Amino acid sequence: xxxxxxxxxxxxxxxxxxGGTAYADQLADIKKKGEIVVGVLxxxxxNSFVDPxxxxxxxxxxxxxxxxxRKLGIKLTLKQLAVAARIPELEQGRVDLLAxxxxxxxxxxxxxxxxxxxxxxxxxxxxxxxxxxxxxxxLAGKKVLxxxxxxxxxxxRKAVPTAEVVTFETTGQAFVALQQGKGxxxxxxxxxxxxxxxxxxxxxxxxxxxxxxxxxxxxALGIRKGEPxxxxxxxxxxxxxxxxxxxxxxxxxxxxxDSKIKFQARPFxxxxxxxxx
Amino acid sequence: MTPLFDLDLLxxxxxxxxxxxxxxxxxSLTGISLALALPLAILIALIRxxxxxxxxxxxFAFVEAIRNVxxxxxxxxxxxxxxxxxxxALREWLYARNIEATSAIIALTLYTAxxxxxDVRSGIRSIPGQQFEAARALGxxxxxxxxxxxxxxxxxxxxxxxxxxxxxxxxxxxxxxVIGVAELMYxxxxxxxxxxxxxxxxxxxxxxxLGMSLLITGAAGWYQGRFPVRAA
Numbered sequence: 001x002x003x004x005x006x007x008x009x010x011x012x013x014x015x016x017x018x019g020g021t022a023y024a025d026q027l028a029d030i031k032k033k034g035e036i037v038v039g040v041l042x043x044x045x046x047n048s049f050v051d052p053x054x055x056x057x058x059x060x061x062x063x064x065x066x067x068x069x070r071k072l073g074i075k076l077t078l079k080q081l082a083v084a085a086r087i088p089e090l091e092q093g094r095v096d097l098l099a100x101x102x103x104x105x106x107x108x109x110x111x112x113x114x115x116x117x118x119x120x121x122x123x124x125x126x127x128x129x130x131x132x133x134x135x136x137x138x139l140a141g142k143k144v145l146x147x148x149x150x151x152x153x154x155x156x157r158k159a160v161p162t163a164e165v166v167t168f169e170t171t172g173q174a175f176v177a178l179q180q181g182k183g184x185x186x187x188x189x190x191x192x193x194x195x196x197x198x199x200x201x202x203x204x205x206x207x208x209x210x211x212x213x214x215x216x217x218x219x220a221l222g223i224r225k226g227e228p229x230x231x232x233x234x235x236x237x238x239x240x241x242x243x244x245x246x247x248x249x250x251x252x253x254x255x256x257x258d259s260k261i262k263f264q265a266r267p268f269x270x271x272x273x274x275x276x277x
Numbered sequence: 278m279t280p281l282f283d284l285d286l287l288x289x290x291x292x293x294x295x296x297x298x299x300x301x302x303x304x305s306l307t308g309i310s311l312a313l314a315l316p317l318a319i320l321i322a323l324i325r326x327x328x329x330x331x332x333x334x335x336x337f338a339f340v341e342a343i344r345n346v347x348x349x350x351x352x353x354x355x356x357x358x359x360x361x362x363x364x365x366a367l368r369e370w371l372y373a374r375n376i377e378a379t380s381a382i383i384a385l386t387l388y389t390a391x392x393x394x395x396d397v398r399s400g401i402r403s404i405p406g407q408q409f410e411a412a413r414a415l416g417x418x419x420x421x422x423x424x425x426x427x428x429x430x431x432x433x434x435x436x437x438x439x440x441x442x443x444x445x446x447x448x449x450x451x452x453x454x455v456i457g458v459a460e461l462m463y464x465x466x467x468x469x470x471x472x473x474x475x476x477x478x479x480x481x482x483x484x485x486x487l488g489m490s491l492l493i494t495g496a497a498g499w500y501q502g503r504f505p506v507r508a509a
Contacts, residue, residue, distance in 0.1 A: 084470060111473060145457070149470045166377060166457035167467070173357075177457070180361060181372050 027229040030096055035075045038065040039095035039222075042080040043170050045195040046254040046261065047101045047119075047219075060254040061099035064118060064221065064238070067246070068097070071237045082169060084149020087111055090222055097234065098222030101189065103151045104275050115221040115234045117275070120268040121189045122213030123155050126197065129206050131184035136212050139163045143183040145174040152187040155214045171196075179203070185210075189217055191261055198260035218275050235273065242270040283474060287481050292468045296481050299464030303485075306378070306450040306460060310385035311443055317386065318393030323423065325398055336394075343391035348452050351388055356380040356456035381453035381460075389446045393439055400435030401427055434506050440497035444490055451486075461485055 030036050040048035040061055048059040057078050069076035079095050086100050090112055104114040125144070127133045133142065140162045146152040148167040156165055168174040171188055175196050178186040188196070193209060200207060221238075223231050241247040247270050255263045286292050325336035343351070360368055360376065371379065404427050412422035454463040461482050468478040 084466060087473075088475065107473075148466055153467070154471055166459075167463070168457055169455055176357060180357070181369065182376055 025229050026096065026224060026227045027233060030230070031072065031074065033074075035077055036065075036069050036072060036097060037077045037079055037095045038069075039079050039081045039086060039089055039098045039100050040065070041083065041086075041100045042078075043172055044101050044192055046191065046259055048078075048099065060119070060250060061101065061221075063250050063254075064241075065097065065099045067241055068234055068237045071240075072233065082149070083147050083171070086149075086222065090224055093224070096224075096230070100222070101192070101219055102222045103217045104220040104273075105151065106275065106277055111225070113223040113225055113227065113231055114273055114275075115223060115231065116238045116270050116273045117218040117220050117268065118238065118270055119191075119219040121191050121217050121219065123152060123187060123215045123217050124190045124193050124213060125156075125185045125187050125210045126178070126193050126207055127185040127210060128178065128181065129208055133184055134208075134210070136160060136210055136214065139185055142185065144185040144187060145177050145183040146187040147171045147174055151215070151217065156187050159214050187214065189219075191255065194261045195259075220273065238270050282480075283477055286472065286474055286477050292472060292474075292478070295464045295468055296461070296478070299459060299461040299482075300485050302378075302458065302464075303447075303450045303460040304489075306381060306385060306453060306458070307443070307447045310382050310389055310446060310450075313382070313386040314389040314393055314446070315439070317390040318397050319428075321390060321394035322397035322401060325394070326401060327419070340391045340394060343387055348384065348388050348449055349455065351384040352381060352452055352456050355384040359383075377453075377456055377458045380456055381450075381458045385446060385449060385453070388449065389442060392445070393442050396438040396442060397431070397435050400431040400438075403434050404430050430507075433504055436500055436504070437497050440493060440500065444493045444497075447489055447493060448486060 040057060040059075042048050042050055042057045044059075046059050047061040048057055050056070051058045057080065062078065065078070066076055079089075081089055081095070081098075081100060083100075086098050086102060087108070089095050090098050098112075102114075104117060108114075125136060125139065127139075131142070133139060136159055139156075139160045141164065143164045143166060144156060144160075145166050145168065146156065148169060153165050153167055156163055166174075166177070166183060168177065171192060175186055175188075177183060179200075186193075186196075190209075190213070197204060197207065197209065221234055223234060238247070241250070248266060251263075251266045253259075255261045255266075257264075287296065321336050321339060324332045325340070327333060356377065360371060360380070363371070401423075408430075409422050409427055412426040413419075417425065450460055451462040453460050454466065457463070459467075465478040465482040469475045472478070
């Protein structure tokens, strides 16, 4: 073989190698790297948020991610994402898994795969008392605040098409805008609203959480499309957590009496990856 | 099977309406902010060139304080911070209206005025000082010398850099998305999260920004050809 052929063979080998890695099974890649990169929000208590004492990101989603890394015997790296960036980051391979208060719905199934449902919450509206709004339909024509890129805005539009929705980069900013009176209501998952409500302290008397659910939101971990091996490990880990009672412990750790939310019962089990809508 | 690039989505229907509404909002932000920033910029330039030391310093402080802080911080300050300092009645009156756009216009106006005032100032300085002195010697006041002798010449030098600042202003309106102003980037993101058609939504926004920017650049080129700077 002359030099040119050597180069050619080298090039071919390189192409096969690069192409090969790109198309290999993601689980194998993760194991080889010895690290799983999990996308979290870090701004959504109690799913993932920064612990003011340790400055570390902790929460229910984070503990689930930890369990998966432990099962695989590899290092866990958390990557903080904006709500609107979650699915694009997963699709483009910048994170291996999403544990980011991600709603599982039929529409999104075209884009990503979902693990077993890890949490079920309703989406609700908290309003200022001085707005005199007592039910969701009364939000017609009123300014309602929420976060960009989640299911909150579409759900509100479905329930109250004439509401004027204003969206922000984080749920925190939207909630501050509500507190400042820049809108009459704020939409989010019920658990997040309860956590925000708890932080209001004495100002709680000026706000009311409307009883109706805008929607029921099954939350799940997000997996890139067409990675059955990774999905199996994730689902197996979740099933084991459920069976050992560990999942229930995690629920009460983040949502129970010691938390700001104070749920007394756990209204769901981690068992299915099917959703109704 | 949806096509790779769904042009219909941009030409008709709800998403089209959202994007066009965003474009109109972005254009309005640019127009209103420009109309407010221009006179403010001239005022600040004159303050900086005035013979009174205190005025010179306050003009300098204004320009530096604004130019050295990123626009994003200005936006968040004028939306989340400043209005909270207003008396309650005025605040509630303001919040019941379009506080998002109002804050964005204040931030964009001040930011653009700071940059434009420097362009105006250097334009004025390009006119030889003897002209101003001659005007004063003939009995014109400071303001009259500026208005009748210096500014008409200075503006001719200043228009091209001012057009270039307008181009920056046009692109800067996109930052207003962070305070919930429904401008072009905001609407593109809304279309993206409602339809998952990111490519189409941002292609529309990019085409609008590019098209409008090219028009503004073209205007600068035309002006320079039509009104060349005269040798002083």
